[in-house]
Amino acid sequence: MLAIKIWNNFKGYVIIRIEGLQLERLLNLALSQDIYLWDVRRLNNYQVEICVSPKGLAYLIELIDKVGCKYEILQKKGLPYFIERVKHRKMFLTGFILFFLIVFLLSSFIWKIEINGLEQTPQEKVVEYLGDNGIMSGTPKIRISEDEVELLLMNEYNYFSFIEVQKKGVKLIIDIKEETISPEKVDRSYPANIIAAKKGLVEKVVARNGDALVEAGEIVREGQVLISGAMLTNESEIYLVHAEGEILARTRYESEVIEPIVKKIERETGNIFKQKGLKINNRGVRFIKDIPFTDYKEYIREEKLFDFDIIDIPINIITYEYREIEIEEIKQNIDTLKNSNQLKAIEEINLQIKEGAEIVARDIKHEINGNNLITNVVIETIEEIGKKVIIDN
Amino acid sequence: MKKNMDSIKVNLSEALELPIDITLDLPRICLIGNIELSISNHKGIIEYDNQVIRINSKSGIIKVTGNELEIKNILSEEILIIGNIEQVEILG
DSSP states (O other), X not given: OXXXXXHHHHHOEEEXXXXXXXXXXXXXXXXXXXXXXXXXXXXXXXXXXXXXXXXXXXXXXXXXXXXXXXXXXXXXXXXXXXXXXXXXXXXXXXXXHHHHHHHHHHTTEEOEEEEEOOSSSOHHHXXXXXXXTTOSTTEEGGGOOHHHHHHHHHHHOTTEEEEEEEEETTEEEEEEEEOOOOGGGSXXXXXXXXXESSOEEEEEEEEEEXXXXXXXXXXXXXXXXXXEXXXXXXXXXXXXXXXXXXXXXXXXXXXXXXXXXXXXXXXXXXXXXXXXXXXXTTEEEEOOOOOSOSSEEEEEEEEESSOOXXXXXXXXXXXXXXXXXXXXXXXXXXXXXXHHHHHHHHXXXXXXXXXXXXXXXEEEXXXXXXXXXXXXXXXXXXXXXXXXXXXXX | OHHHHXXXXXXXXXXXXXXXXXHTTOOEEEEETTTEEEEESOOOEEEEOSSEEEEEETTEEEEEEEEEEEXXXXXXXXXXXXXXXXXXXXXX
Protein backbone atom coordinates (compact mmCIF):
# COMPACT_ATOMS: atom_id res chain seq x y z
CA MET A 1 0.00 0.00 0.00
CA LEU A 2 2.81 2.34 0.96
CA ALA A 3 4.66 1.52 -2.22
CA ILE A 4 1.62 2.43 -4.27
CA LYS A 5 1.24 5.69 -2.34
CA ILE A 6 4.88 6.61 -2.97
CA TRP A 7 4.48 5.71 -6.64
CA ASN A 8 1.37 7.86 -6.92
CA ASN A 9 3.12 10.78 -5.27
CA PHE A 10 6.02 10.35 -7.62
CA LYS A 11 3.85 10.27 -10.72
CA GLY A 12 1.48 12.91 -9.39
CA TYR A 13 -2.30 12.70 -9.04
CA VAL A 14 -5.37 14.88 -9.08
CA ILE A 15 -8.31 14.96 -6.68
CA ILE A 16 -11.39 15.85 -8.69
CA ARG A 17 -15.00 16.46 -7.60
CA ILE A 18 -17.68 15.44 -10.08
CA GLU A 19 -21.26 16.61 -9.91
CA GLY A 20 -24.07 14.98 -11.83
CA LEU A 21 -26.78 12.37 -11.83
CA GLN A 22 -25.32 9.52 -13.79
CA LEU A 23 -22.23 8.97 -11.67
CA GLU A 24 -22.38 5.15 -11.73
CA ARG A 25 -22.51 5.24 -15.48
CA LEU A 26 -19.48 7.49 -15.50
CA LEU A 27 -17.58 5.07 -13.26
CA ASN A 28 -18.49 2.14 -15.51
CA LEU A 29 -17.36 4.04 -18.58
CA ALA A 30 -14.08 4.85 -16.84
CA LEU A 31 -13.70 1.15 -16.05
CA SER A 32 -14.24 0.16 -19.64
CA GLN A 33 -11.63 2.71 -20.75
CA ASP A 34 -9.16 1.28 -18.24
CA ILE A 35 -8.77 4.50 -16.27
CA TYR A 36 -7.41 3.72 -12.86
CA LEU A 37 -9.43 5.45 -10.13
CA TRP A 38 -8.90 5.26 -6.41
CA ASP A 39 -10.30 6.69 -3.19
CA VAL A 40 -13.74 7.11 -4.72
CA ARG A 41 -15.78 8.92 -2.05
CA ARG A 42 -19.48 9.50 -2.39
CA LEU A 43 -20.33 12.81 -0.81
CA ASN A 44 -24.08 12.75 -1.50
CA ASN A 45 -26.50 11.73 -4.20
CA TYR A 46 -25.00 13.88 -6.89
CA GLN A 47 -21.39 14.43 -5.87
CA VAL A 48 -18.34 12.18 -5.83
CA GLU A 49 -14.64 12.77 -5.16
CA ILE A 50 -12.11 10.74 -7.09
CA CYS A 51 -8.33 10.44 -7.24
CA VAL A 52 -6.95 9.96 -10.73
CA SER A 53 -3.59 10.05 -12.43
CA PRO A 54 -2.80 13.05 -14.71
CA LYS A 55 -2.88 10.77 -17.75
CA GLY A 56 -6.26 9.34 -16.77
CA LEU A 57 -7.62 12.82 -16.09
CA ALA A 58 -7.69 13.76 -19.77
CA TYR A 59 -9.75 10.68 -20.65
CA LEU A 60 -11.95 11.19 -17.62
CA ILE A 61 -12.77 14.79 -18.57
CA GLU A 62 -13.81 13.55 -22.01
CA LEU A 63 -16.16 11.06 -20.39
CA ILE A 64 -17.52 13.66 -17.96
CA ASP A 65 -18.46 15.86 -20.88
CA LYS A 66 -20.05 12.90 -22.63
CA VAL A 67 -22.19 11.95 -19.63
CA GLY A 68 -23.05 15.58 -18.97
CA CYS A 69 -21.59 16.12 -15.53
CA LYS A 70 -19.69 19.03 -14.08
CA TYR A 71 -16.28 18.75 -12.52
CA GLU A 72 -13.97 20.74 -10.34
CA ILE A 73 -10.30 20.02 -9.74
CA LEU A 74 -9.74 20.27 -6.00
CA GLN A 75 -6.07 19.51 -5.59
CA LYS A 76 -3.07 18.57 -7.63
CA LYS A 77 -0.60 16.51 -5.65
CA GLY A 78 2.72 14.80 -6.21
CA LEU A 79 6.11 15.54 -7.60
CA PRO A 80 5.32 16.80 -11.14
CA TYR A 81 2.87 19.39 -9.77
CA PHE A 82 5.33 20.37 -7.05
CA ILE A 83 7.98 21.02 -9.68
CA GLU A 84 5.47 22.97 -11.71
CA ARG A 85 4.71 25.18 -8.70
CA VAL A 86 8.38 25.67 -7.86
CA LYS A 87 9.06 26.79 -11.43
CA HIS A 88 6.97 29.86 -10.77
CA ARG A 89 8.75 30.68 -7.53
CA LYS A 90 12.01 31.91 -9.01
CA MET A 91 13.52 33.36 -5.84
CA PHE A 92 12.93 30.12 -3.95
CA LEU A 93 14.69 28.20 -6.68
CA THR A 94 17.63 30.61 -6.83
CA GLY A 95 17.94 30.41 -3.05
CA PHE A 96 17.98 26.65 -3.23
CA ILE A 97 20.71 26.60 -5.85
CA LEU A 98 22.62 29.37 -4.12
CA PHE A 99 22.64 27.41 -0.87
CA PHE A 100 24.36 24.44 -2.47
CA LEU A 101 26.70 26.71 -4.38
CA ILE A 102 27.78 28.49 -1.20
CA VAL A 103 28.25 25.23 0.69
CA PHE A 104 30.32 23.89 -2.16
CA LEU A 105 32.31 27.10 -2.48
CA LEU A 106 33.06 27.46 1.21
CA SER A 107 34.10 23.85 1.57
CA SER A 108 36.65 24.19 -1.19
CA PHE A 109 38.87 26.42 0.91
CA ILE A 110 41.21 25.65 3.78
CA TRP A 111 39.93 27.57 6.77
CA LYS A 112 42.11 26.20 9.53
CA ILE A 113 45.68 25.01 9.73
CA GLU A 114 46.29 22.59 12.57
CA ILE A 115 49.86 21.72 13.48
CA ASN A 116 50.47 18.87 15.91
CA GLY A 117 53.63 17.63 17.53
CA LEU A 118 55.71 20.80 17.58
CA GLU A 119 57.93 21.02 20.65
CA GLN A 120 61.02 23.02 19.91
CA THR A 121 59.74 25.19 17.12
CA PRO A 122 57.25 27.98 17.83
CA GLN A 123 53.99 27.23 16.06
CA GLU A 124 53.59 30.87 15.01
CA LYS A 125 56.82 30.69 13.07
CA VAL A 126 55.73 27.64 11.11
CA VAL A 127 52.34 29.19 10.36
CA GLU A 128 54.05 32.40 9.28
CA TYR A 129 56.46 30.51 7.07
CA LEU A 130 53.59 28.60 5.43
CA GLY A 131 51.74 31.89 4.99
CA ASP A 132 54.74 33.41 3.21
CA ASN A 133 54.59 30.51 0.81
CA GLY A 134 50.92 30.97 0.06
CA ILE A 135 49.46 28.43 2.46
CA MET A 136 47.12 30.11 4.91
CA SER A 137 43.49 29.95 5.92
CA GLY A 138 41.45 31.04 2.93
CA THR A 139 43.60 29.33 0.33
CA PRO A 140 41.64 27.18 -2.11
CA LYS A 141 42.17 23.48 -1.44
CA ILE A 142 43.06 22.87 -5.06
CA ARG A 143 46.12 25.10 -4.76
CA ILE A 144 47.58 23.12 -1.86
CA SER A 145 49.26 19.84 -2.51
CA GLU A 146 50.15 17.68 0.49
CA ASP A 147 53.49 16.64 -0.97
CA GLU A 148 54.50 20.22 -1.68
CA VAL A 149 53.74 21.32 1.86
CA GLU A 150 55.78 18.40 3.17
CA LEU A 151 58.71 19.31 0.95
CA LEU A 152 58.44 22.96 1.92
CA LEU A 153 58.66 22.16 5.62
CA MET A 154 61.41 19.58 5.08
CA ASN A 155 63.55 22.18 3.33
CA GLU A 156 63.04 24.87 5.92
CA TYR A 157 63.32 22.74 9.06
CA ASN A 158 65.91 20.06 8.54
CA TYR A 159 65.40 18.60 12.00
CA PHE A 160 61.84 17.49 11.29
CA SER A 161 62.12 13.74 11.13
CA PHE A 162 58.51 13.10 10.15
CA ILE A 163 55.94 15.25 8.42
CA GLU A 164 52.48 14.20 7.38
CA VAL A 165 50.08 16.64 5.76
CA GLN A 166 46.40 15.85 5.36
CA LYS A 167 43.48 17.80 3.98
CA LYS A 168 40.42 16.97 6.07
CA GLY A 169 37.32 18.92 5.23
CA VAL A 170 38.23 22.57 5.63
CA LYS A 171 41.22 21.75 7.83
CA LEU A 172 44.83 21.29 6.89
CA ILE A 173 46.32 18.95 9.46
CA ILE A 174 50.09 18.79 9.72
CA ASP A 175 51.62 16.15 11.98
CA ILE A 176 55.27 16.72 12.79
CA LYS A 177 57.86 14.79 14.75
CA GLU A 178 61.02 16.66 15.63
CA GLU A 179 64.49 15.47 16.33
CA THR A 180 66.15 16.91 19.43
CA ILE A 181 68.13 20.00 18.51
CA SER A 182 70.72 21.70 20.66
CA PRO A 183 69.12 24.19 23.09
CA GLU A 184 70.97 27.15 21.56
CA LYS A 185 69.05 26.80 18.33
CA VAL A 186 65.62 27.21 19.92
CA ASP A 187 64.07 30.64 19.40
CA ARG A 188 64.58 32.67 22.55
CA SER A 189 61.66 35.02 22.11
CA TYR A 190 59.17 32.32 23.15
CA PRO A 191 58.70 30.98 26.67
CA ALA A 192 60.10 27.49 27.07
CA ASN A 193 60.64 24.66 29.55
CA ILE A 194 63.63 22.42 29.69
CA ILE A 195 62.67 18.77 29.89
CA ALA A 196 64.68 15.57 30.11
CA ALA A 197 65.46 14.05 26.73
CA LYS A 198 66.33 10.75 28.38
CA LYS A 199 66.29 8.93 31.70
CA GLY A 200 69.17 9.60 34.05
CA LEU A 201 70.58 10.45 37.44
CA VAL A 202 71.02 14.20 37.80
CA GLU A 203 74.60 15.22 38.66
CA LYS A 204 74.51 18.95 38.29
CA VAL A 205 71.84 21.59 37.68
CA VAL A 206 72.64 25.10 36.53
CA ALA A 207 69.52 27.17 35.95
CA ARG A 208 70.36 30.51 34.37
CA ASN A 209 66.75 31.43 33.77
CA GLY A 210 63.61 29.77 35.09
CA ASP A 211 62.83 27.58 38.09
CA ALA A 212 64.95 24.48 38.61
CA LEU A 213 62.57 21.70 39.65
CA VAL A 214 65.15 18.96 40.21
CA GLU A 215 68.26 18.66 42.32
CA ALA A 216 71.48 16.73 41.97
CA GLY A 217 71.02 13.11 43.00
CA GLU A 218 67.48 12.82 41.68
CA ILE A 219 66.49 10.28 39.10
CA VAL A 220 64.53 11.84 36.26
CA ARG A 221 62.48 10.06 33.64
CA GLU A 222 62.17 10.97 30.01
CA GLY A 223 59.95 13.99 29.40
CA GLN A 224 60.07 15.28 32.97
CA VAL A 225 60.30 19.08 33.33
CA LEU A 226 63.71 19.99 34.70
CA ILE A 227 63.76 23.76 34.49
CA SER A 228 60.36 25.37 34.29
CA GLY A 229 59.75 28.51 32.30
CA ALA A 230 56.66 29.31 34.35
CA MET A 231 57.74 31.45 37.30
CA LEU A 232 55.75 32.91 40.16
CA THR A 233 55.97 36.58 41.08
CA ASN A 234 55.70 37.77 44.65
CA GLU A 235 51.98 38.31 44.13
CA SER A 236 51.82 34.65 43.07
CA GLU A 237 51.06 35.42 39.47
CA ILE A 238 52.52 33.25 36.81
CA TYR A 239 54.77 34.73 34.19
CA LEU A 240 56.50 32.85 31.46
CA VAL A 241 60.18 32.99 30.62
CA HIS A 242 62.48 31.20 28.24
CA ALA A 243 64.18 28.74 30.58
CA GLU A 244 67.91 28.36 30.20
CA GLY A 245 70.46 26.24 31.91
CA GLU A 246 72.39 23.05 31.90
CA ILE A 247 71.51 19.72 33.41
CA LEU A 248 74.22 17.14 33.51
CA ALA A 249 73.06 13.66 34.26
CA ARG A 250 74.51 10.19 34.40
CA THR A 251 72.87 8.10 31.72
CA ARG A 252 73.26 4.52 30.72
CA TYR A 253 73.53 2.84 27.34
CA GLU A 254 73.24 -0.87 26.87
CA SER A 255 73.83 -3.14 23.94
CA GLU A 256 73.72 -6.90 23.52
CA VAL A 257 75.25 -8.97 20.75
CA ILE A 258 74.56 -12.68 20.29
CA GLU A 259 76.76 -14.76 18.02
CA PRO A 260 76.87 -18.58 17.57
CA ILE A 261 80.16 -20.22 18.44
CA VAL A 262 79.78 -23.07 15.95
CA LYS A 263 78.86 -21.44 12.69
CA LYS A 264 77.13 -23.25 9.89
CA ILE A 265 78.21 -22.46 6.37
CA GLU A 266 76.13 -23.62 3.43
CA ARG A 267 77.81 -24.56 0.19
CA GLU A 268 76.21 -25.79 -3.00
CA THR A 269 77.46 -29.12 -4.27
CA GLY A 270 76.31 -28.56 -7.83
CA ASN A 271 73.67 -31.31 -7.81
CA ILE A 272 70.40 -30.00 -9.10
CA PHE A 273 67.01 -31.68 -9.16
CA LYS A 274 64.17 -30.16 -11.16
CA GLN A 275 60.44 -30.61 -11.01
CA LYS A 276 57.65 -29.10 -13.06
CA GLY A 277 54.25 -27.97 -11.95
CA LEU A 278 51.21 -26.34 -13.49
CA LYS A 279 49.28 -23.45 -12.09
CA ILE A 280 45.84 -22.51 -13.37
CA ASN A 281 44.14 -19.45 -11.94
CA ASN A 282 46.29 -19.43 -8.82
CA ARG A 283 45.56 -23.08 -8.13
CA GLY A 284 48.63 -25.21 -8.37
CA VAL A 285 49.08 -28.76 -9.56
CA ARG A 286 52.39 -30.27 -8.72
CA PHE A 287 53.85 -33.55 -9.80
CA ILE A 288 55.34 -34.76 -6.59
CA LYS A 289 58.45 -36.84 -6.61
CA ASP A 290 60.81 -37.41 -3.72
CA ILE A 291 63.64 -34.97 -3.48
CA PRO A 292 66.85 -36.97 -3.42
CA PHE A 293 68.75 -34.60 -1.13
CA THR A 294 68.66 -34.17 2.61
CA ASP A 295 69.77 -30.54 2.63
CA TYR A 296 68.68 -28.34 -0.19
CA LYS A 297 67.51 -24.92 -1.21
CA GLU A 298 64.32 -24.43 -3.15
CA TYR A 299 64.02 -22.02 -6.07
CA ILE A 300 60.65 -21.47 -7.68
CA ARG A 301 60.27 -19.95 -11.11
CA GLU A 302 57.00 -19.12 -12.84
CA GLU A 303 56.49 -18.80 -16.57
CA LYS A 304 53.44 -18.17 -18.68
CA LEU A 305 52.45 -21.04 -20.92
CA PHE A 306 50.98 -18.71 -23.51
CA ASP A 307 52.43 -15.28 -23.65
CA PHE A 308 50.13 -13.00 -25.61
CA ASP A 309 50.06 -9.29 -25.13
CA ILE A 310 46.34 -8.92 -25.66
CA ILE A 311 44.80 -11.70 -23.62
CA ASP A 312 46.00 -12.88 -20.26
CA ILE A 313 45.63 -16.63 -20.09
CA PRO A 314 46.15 -17.62 -16.50
CA ILE A 315 48.02 -20.84 -17.06
CA ASN A 316 51.53 -20.84 -15.67
CA ILE A 317 54.27 -23.40 -15.71
CA ILE A 318 56.20 -23.60 -12.48
CA THR A 319 59.68 -24.94 -12.30
CA TYR A 320 60.83 -26.11 -8.91
CA GLU A 321 64.56 -26.33 -8.68
CA TYR A 322 66.29 -27.96 -5.76
CA ARG A 323 69.98 -27.42 -5.27
CA GLU A 324 71.80 -29.69 -2.94
CA ILE A 325 73.88 -27.98 -0.27
CA GLU A 326 76.51 -29.13 2.10
CA ILE A 327 76.50 -27.77 5.58
CA GLU A 328 79.89 -27.26 7.08
CA GLU A 329 80.31 -26.47 10.72
CA ILE A 330 83.11 -24.14 11.75
CA LYS A 331 84.01 -23.68 15.35
CA GLN A 332 85.17 -20.17 16.03
CA ASN A 333 87.84 -19.11 18.45
CA ILE A 334 86.09 -17.78 21.54
CA ASP A 335 88.56 -15.02 22.27
CA THR A 336 88.34 -13.63 18.76
CA LEU A 337 84.59 -13.87 18.91
CA LYS A 338 84.53 -11.99 22.21
CA ASN A 339 86.55 -9.21 20.71
CA SER A 340 84.43 -8.90 17.62
CA ASN A 341 81.21 -8.98 19.67
CA GLN A 342 82.51 -6.28 21.95
CA LEU A 343 83.45 -4.08 19.03
CA LYS A 344 80.05 -4.53 17.47
CA ALA A 345 78.27 -3.61 20.70
CA ILE A 346 80.37 -0.53 21.31
CA GLU A 347 79.90 0.60 17.75
CA GLU A 348 76.17 0.34 18.21
CA ILE A 349 76.28 2.44 21.39
CA ASN A 350 78.54 5.05 19.81
CA LEU A 351 75.84 5.78 17.30
CA GLN A 352 73.51 6.80 20.14
CA ILE A 353 75.89 8.83 22.30
CA LYS A 354 75.77 12.54 21.74
CA GLU A 355 78.84 14.59 21.12
CA GLY A 356 80.34 16.08 24.25
CA ALA A 357 79.29 13.22 26.48
CA GLU A 358 81.88 12.08 28.93
CA ILE A 359 82.23 8.34 29.39
CA VAL A 360 82.61 7.51 33.04
CA ALA A 361 82.19 3.76 33.20
CA ARG A 362 82.25 0.82 30.88
CA ASP A 363 81.16 -2.68 31.79
CA ILE A 364 81.53 -5.66 29.46
CA LYS A 365 80.10 -9.08 30.23
CA HIS A 366 80.44 -12.27 28.21
CA GLU A 367 78.26 -15.27 28.73
CA ILE A 368 78.12 -18.62 26.96
CA ASN A 369 74.65 -19.99 26.59
CA GLY A 370 74.60 -23.28 24.68
CA ASN A 371 76.01 -22.56 21.28
CA ASN A 372 75.79 -18.79 21.65
CA LEU A 373 78.16 -16.24 23.00
CA ILE A 374 76.23 -13.34 24.51
CA THR A 375 78.12 -10.10 24.97
CA ASN A 376 76.55 -7.36 27.03
CA VAL A 377 78.10 -3.90 27.05
CA VAL A 378 76.96 -1.15 29.39
CA ILE A 379 78.39 2.35 29.07
CA GLU A 380 77.64 5.12 31.49
CA THR A 381 78.14 8.71 30.52
CA ILE A 382 77.67 12.10 32.04
CA GLU A 383 75.99 14.33 29.54
CA GLU A 384 73.63 17.19 29.01
CA ILE A 385 70.08 15.83 28.93
CA GLY A 386 68.11 19.04 28.68
CA LYS A 387 65.79 19.64 25.77
CA LYS A 388 63.96 22.89 25.26
CA VAL A 389 60.27 22.67 24.64
CA ILE A 390 58.25 25.76 23.83
CA ILE A 391 55.31 26.30 26.17
CA ASP A 392 51.77 26.53 24.74
CA ASN A 393 52.61 25.18 21.36
CA MET B 1 -28.21 -25.88 -23.88
CA LYS B 2 -26.43 -23.26 -21.73
CA LYS B 3 -27.00 -25.33 -18.62
CA ASN B 4 -25.45 -28.34 -20.34
CA MET B 5 -22.47 -26.30 -21.35
CA ASP B 6 -22.02 -25.09 -17.78
CA SER B 7 -22.21 -28.55 -16.29
CA ILE B 8 -19.61 -29.77 -18.79
CA LYS B 9 -17.39 -26.87 -17.77
CA VAL B 10 -17.85 -27.67 -14.09
CA ASN B 11 -17.03 -31.34 -14.64
CA LEU B 12 -14.04 -30.49 -16.77
CA SER B 13 -12.60 -28.02 -14.33
CA GLU B 14 -13.11 -30.51 -11.52
CA ALA B 15 -11.37 -33.22 -13.53
CA LEU B 16 -8.47 -30.97 -14.49
CA GLU B 17 -8.44 -29.16 -11.14
CA LEU B 18 -8.83 -25.80 -12.81
CA PRO B 19 -10.14 -22.90 -10.74
CA ILE B 20 -13.84 -22.82 -11.32
CA ASP B 21 -14.15 -19.01 -11.21
CA ILE B 22 -11.97 -18.77 -14.29
CA THR B 23 -13.58 -21.49 -16.36
CA LEU B 24 -17.10 -20.24 -15.59
CA ASP B 25 -16.15 -16.54 -15.62
CA LEU B 26 -17.57 -16.08 -12.13
CA PRO B 27 -16.69 -13.28 -9.70
CA ARG B 28 -14.35 -13.99 -6.85
CA ILE B 29 -15.53 -12.23 -3.73
CA CYS B 30 -13.12 -11.90 -0.89
CA LEU B 31 -14.26 -10.46 2.42
CA ILE B 32 -11.78 -9.50 5.12
CA GLY B 33 -13.53 -9.23 8.45
CA ASN B 34 -16.19 -6.62 7.97
CA ILE B 35 -13.90 -3.88 6.76
CA GLU B 36 -12.73 -4.80 3.30
CA LEU B 37 -14.32 -6.52 0.34
CA SER B 38 -12.65 -7.19 -2.96
CA ILE B 39 -14.52 -8.42 -6.00
CA SER B 40 -12.57 -9.55 -9.01
CA ASN B 41 -14.15 -10.20 -12.36
CA HIS B 42 -17.08 -7.83 -11.94
CA LYS B 43 -19.20 -6.32 -14.65
CA GLY B 44 -19.56 -2.72 -13.49
CA ILE B 45 -21.18 -0.60 -10.84
CA ILE B 46 -24.94 -0.22 -10.72
CA GLU B 47 -25.41 1.89 -7.64
CA TYR B 48 -22.99 3.60 -5.34
CA ASP B 49 -23.58 5.54 -2.16
CA ASN B 50 -22.38 5.48 1.43
CA GLN B 51 -24.83 2.83 2.58
CA VAL B 52 -25.38 0.61 -0.44
CA ILE B 53 -23.16 -0.46 -3.27
CA ARG B 54 -24.53 -2.69 -6.02
CA ILE B 55 -22.17 -4.34 -8.45
CA ASN B 56 -23.08 -6.35 -11.49
CA SER B 57 -21.50 -9.75 -12.10
CA LYS B 58 -22.03 -13.01 -13.97
CA SER B 59 -23.77 -14.63 -11.00
CA GLY B 60 -26.10 -11.70 -10.50
CA ILE B 61 -26.04 -8.43 -8.64
CA ILE B 62 -23.84 -8.27 -5.60
CA LYS B 63 -25.38 -5.93 -3.05
CA VAL B 64 -23.17 -4.67 -0.26
CA THR B 65 -24.80 -2.79 2.59
CA GLY B 66 -23.10 -1.06 5.48
CA ASN B 67 -21.94 2.31 6.76
CA GLU B 68 -19.38 4.74 5.38
CA LEU B 69 -18.72 2.56 2.36
CA GLU B 70 -16.06 3.80 0.02
CA ILE B 71 -14.55 2.47 -3.18
CA LYS B 72 -10.84 2.38 -2.56
CA ASN B 73 -9.86 1.19 -6.00
CA ILE B 74 -11.58 0.45 -9.23
CA LEU B 75 -10.02 -1.33 -12.12
CA SER B 76 -11.69 -3.10 -15.00
CA GLU B 77 -10.93 -6.43 -13.34
CA GLU B 78 -11.15 -5.70 -9.66
CA ILE B 79 -13.02 -3.49 -7.24
CA LEU B 80 -12.05 -2.86 -3.62
CA ILE B 81 -14.61 -1.63 -1.11
CA ILE B 82 -13.72 -0.49 2.40
CA GLY B 83 -15.95 0.63 5.24
CA ASN B 84 -18.18 -0.95 7.82
CA ILE B 85 -19.76 -3.83 5.91
CA GLU B 86 -22.92 -5.33 7.32
CA GLN B 87 -24.40 -7.44 4.53
CA VAL B 88 -23.31 -9.01 1.29
CA GLU B 89 -26.16 -10.34 -0.86
CA ILE B 90 -26.18 -11.97 -4.24
CA LEU B 91 -29.39 -11.32 -6.07
CA GLY B 92 -29.55 -13.86 -8.90
